Amino acid sequence: MNVAEKPVIAPDSLIGQRIQKKDAPEKAAGKTRYIQDMVVPGMLHAKILRSSRVHARIKSIDTSAAKALPGVHVVLTAADVPDQQPIGVARDHLPLKGERVRSQRDEIAAVAADSEEIAEAALKLIRVEYEDLPVIATPEDAIKPGAPLIHPAPLDADGRPQALPPKTPIAFAGKADNIAMRFDYTHGDIAQAEAESDVVVEDTFQLHYVTHCCMGVSGVIAEFDASGNLLMYSNTQVPFLHKREFAEYLNIDPSRVRIIQPPIGGGFGSKLDIYPFEVICIFLARAAKRPVKMVFTREEEFLASPTRQPVLLTLRSGCKKDGTLTFRQVHTLHDNGAYTSWGATTPFVMMQTFSSLYRVPACDYHTTVVYTNNPYAGSFRGYGNLQATFAIEQHMDMLAEKIGMDPLDFRLMNAQDAGEVTGQGMTFKSCGFKECLTTAAERSEYRKKHADNLANRDAPGPVKRGIGIASMLHVGGGAKIYPSDGCGTILKLDDFANVTLITGASEIGQGSETVLSQLVCEELGLPISAVTVVNNDTAITPWDVGVHASRTTFIAGNSAIGAARKAKAKILAAAAKKHGCDEVELDLRGGFVIRADSGEPLVELARLMRNLHFSDKAELVMTTFYYEPPSVHQDKAFKGDVSAAYAWAAQVVEVEVDTDTGIVKMTKVTGTHDVGRVLNRLGLEGQIEGGVVMGQGYALTENLIVENGITRNPNFRDYKLVTAPEIPEMDITFVESMDGEGPQGAKGVGEAPAICIAAAAANAIYNATGVRIFALPFTPEAVYRALRGAAPKPHWQAWKPE
Template sequence: MSDFSVIGKRVPKLDALDKATGRAQYGHDLDLPGTLVGKILYANVPHARIVNIDTSRAEKVRGVKAVLTGKHSGAHKFGYGGDNTPLKGDKVRCRRDEIAAVAAMDDDAADEALELIRVEYEELPPLFSAEAALAPGAPLVHQDRADNLFLRYNYAHGDAERAFDEADEIIEQEFFLPYVTHAAMETSFALAAFDLQNRLTLWSTTQIPFLLQRDLSEALGIPGRDIRVIQPVIGGAFGRGLDVYPFEPICALLAKYSGKPVRIAFTREEEFFATAARQPAHVKMRSAAKRDGTLWAREAHALLDAGAYISWGAVTPLVMMETVASLYRVPHAKFVADVVYTNNIPTGAMRGYGNPQSTFFVETQMDILAEKLGMDPVEFRLRNANVPNSETPQGLKITSCGLRECITEVAERIGWERRAGPNSETRLANTTPPQETLQIQTRNPKIKRGIGIACTLNVGGGARIYRSDGCGATVKVDDFGRVTLISGSTEIGQGSETALAQIVAETLGVRVDDVTVINSDTSVKPWDVGTHASRTTFIAGNAAWIAANEVREKILDHAAQMLNVPANQLEMRDRQVRVRGDGKGVAFDKVVRAMHYREDGIVVSGTGWYDPPTKLVDKHTYKGNISAAYGFGAQAVEVEVDTETGQVRVLKIVAAHDVGRAINPMYVEGQIEGGAQMGVGYALTEELQVREGRVLNPTLLDYRMPTALDMPPIESVIVETADPAGPFGAKGVGEMGGNPTAAAIANAVYNAIGIRLNHLPMTGERVLRALQEKERSAAQA
């Protein structure tokens, strides 16, 4: 299997040189002749009835070509919850509600017009927490609903109640998880243009071009066949583009009413409050184990503040429950999650889709159980690890599984043997640490070091959360041997198009740079559900492989006639079709020409459609095999805690992930390392501060993402298990890297200072307060 010529090679991204030299064209770089500037007026009151909107003065501003309100956008509902409209006509449900929009010839005119719009509100009592929204008699966010509970997930396997009675060790805690946001470096963008047949073209930073076609059709009340979505180069997304946003249909409406192309480019501030952050959660959780080291039961109750409108982010409990029920072998599990409407900002999907949250609370409790059992945390994890060819009680069919290898790799590489025993209390007070822990003590006694570990389970073979989890592909070859892959999938910077090109190149025996990937226009590419759930290399990769194989068979058949040997004796390699073990062959492009230039010539092309053999989860039990493969990983980190300031510094991350097979190791590492960076931010510094429905820190200075100085060296370890269903054995990797990082850091912080922080992020302030609290209670004792 090591005989690949392209698979497994560290090939630079197809678009890397364009990006390095400033040639790549992002949405923000686009303009059509006569394009107008579109801008939106947000409500900035959390909950109110709209009494009147006066746009008369705005309409008179020179250069203004359209001023729109709810009456122009009509009552077409859209979005996952079917609860949103582009512009709001009657009621405000959160501060970022879109009330009016203008299109003007320049920024100044648009700004002036926005300032001149007068809106009269009658304020209603606001709901700023999920708890308040569920209280009896709470005002309704959506009048057509009986209450503010959008959805309750209720999952169970085994008998959790009884299991906790039977268990020997139990830990029960509450966890508080903050709003965090994608903060892609390129802000959201749309450019809309109608032709004279009323057909819409929308250039967008979306991750879901075909679902967006449908969403726009619903929001605008025009047929989907009259909507074409084009994706320019996208400057990061991380789940942001998984939902339609009001600004996209608003952009289209402005184009329709002004008769001109209109562009809306979010400011950084808008990006912070008007995209969809990861929802905050309040979680009550308990875990139990048997004395012999068997993980026995888990039970978690999560309360999720969805905000004013429901997005795909409402489905994240499905992923949280997967971690609770299926990360390690768990005989008994119960998971309940309430997704609640409030008057806070609407939330959505973000990389990991519930998994970084649940991995944090699940893996914190794994560590505590190990300590209670007097077991080493690595040993406890190895003992309960998922294994290949098994089915979890939830119905996940685990085929390839390298969790144990991942755990062993990271433990060895971080130097786990240097870690102090489970009772770090002793070490904190101990001025002469035992010999084996000496190596990780620092000279400054105020600085404490610790090591921690955490693992992850993530879908790696698609995730069926929509009727289809499919993707289409077409491969064609021209007379000169240039191969074109037209893929339904979406490149958002992660590098999937390069992986797809490698899959096609390997199949046809050509070079990666012989392959062009076209994947950005719904009028050209076949359907795909979108880039999410780490699915693109697996799903789109299988589709591309099927299409390339059809081409391969056609070429081999024809070459067999040309060479007068059976097709099964031929191989395709080095741009040649040749007899295996023999030197005899013919150039790849020559075969293609021979297939074109003859009577009854054919187009040398193939198509592929891949929809994995998975099921939507059962509506009532939430059980079922949602993915065709599962990825696993473990991360070990070493941290340093300054006990005078509370600052936590990550010194090293070792991340081992089972990706089936790395089509391109360089970008597999890139996904792991980038994920870990988001995990470090989630653990230590990132929090979108939302008070009374208002985002208080909408700048990249105040929303603290890790810089190059904050990030430690990361050692990525690729574990290959050759998945039976993956293209060349590959599984998805897009989200896994960020799932276990925060838990590993929290476990390392505990190892350093003996304190469990259940409230992310673990800022210096929080750590210091916890240290002071601990000192006080020690003094009192």
């Protein structure tokens, strides 16, 4: 256990207050300048020609007419960039495709022109001859014996495999099968655990494609200066990782790459990888010797930005009659699409949920990630956890029903306490799991409503009411997936006691600027308005791994506190010296140096700062701090305490199911989150409400329809985001478990609220109708079919490669 004592909150403390986001006035006034608004002198506009086929050999590309169009500066194909390097975690993805297209999104050519209109017109003049190849449209087809290969090895002129040096990337060497990645994890004795089980359930679950739908679509501006240094204006969530990777692709020193992030209109994980459009834009800028801007259209964003990982998943779960969970055995088939991005690595998170959400004595987990001709999946808020939780939390209800136990009691019986270590080696330090369950259940009157709904299932009338509960476990103290999970801070105070907080942590709309400012102000006794945050330029800001894994408040927060405490020590030492007292007798509050015991102001901080600066022995208050969490990298068996803290939530979803139409109306969500400690109450509520709605969209409305590799609904008309009238009433409460390592006791919460909504909705629909649905989303037609017994249950023969 590592739990801090909750301090008495000073009346002027900012902790736990409702603080308006620092960027809110700019955004509300429409003054924020996103990348869409940016104009760089001399800039050209770029467009990409994408494949009109799903899987084909490219026989020829003719760009002559496009090049001849007035206003066109550069037209590039793969042949023009022989130095291009493969991108992505598996190095299987060349930005411009020369020989073969493998999905509808594939980039064949790119144009830089005086205007977007000219670039668009030039694309229409490019002639591409294709020779169609058989399409692999499902992951099941990809693993059939004799299935066509998505990345076949290239042959030499005589039709023989080329001799290539070892470690040649897949993009050049090919892959002898369609298996992109596999993950195998186990703890405990599955056979014995199954033998001890009184009840075993097995089901296949099918999780669909959804996509992020950021208001700010993907975009980049690339320019080279006269010395060949690259400057990029980019929406990335991971500027420092990208700086290094772009340098690698361009074969230049990373110090020559600078990334500036304009305000980012949402990320949610979509901006966590490098994509072809960014590299292509750099190539265009290099060829044109001009700045080049490329911004997606909304349709392009649907077609060519990543999706959430679709999953086919077979779960076996067991328990004893007394309610003790015994084991979970999981096989999943991940549709990788044609290229590998972060979606393929979602098993890192999924297996944590299977191994450690509730006490699981034995767990056996296998994922096979296979290439197809479909769109490829990336990282998306929750990172596999929505998919895993959807299966687990339905099985929790099903097991409870089989042994005749109340579903809440069953969960409470298996929920962990602080101090427990899971089979995967996650050590639960602060842990408010049970309190989340009981609070959400009590506030929603879960037990009573659950029983009432069961009693009313067969009452007349087409509309049935249901209530369902689910809980979630996620990293809350960063995640050590890279050798470092750290973040640096530089902090300085000026003559007026204003603070400039220079942090590696990016703001992508999640509110990090505000919460980091709050943490600094709490140390220095200053109002939030005293802080200016600089966080968007790799030439200025210190290292950070990026915005992912719900880590920013925890990691960057601890880093900011570290820098602020060093500044405070320096200030108090100077004040003590000047006023002839001991620094331990002093504190900072309300813009003053005060006497700690009486609260009596000693000197205004701004005045002290000026005195320090305007002297022949001038001293500046400038500090740095680097925070690296005490977590560990997983070992080869995927075991280890990967996060410095873990977060829980329980959510209760109430629905009304119209059995005449299949419409599921989400009427209320009661959520209780173990956030460690509430820092910015307003920001926290906003982030949770937004996450709940994202989870609602995943559960009920959003569905990127991909048929034979073609995305059928790349628009907001037919890809249904939740709209305002559909948003349920929400009752959001917090458990303050006061994490001993967290900044002021707080833990990460960014991804948490979206994770268990779909699972709770499934349980609620079952409570209402007695029908359990194993495939998402619960669109009206899907639900109606299930209610009429006209929906085939997902089926997959669990499989893993030998």
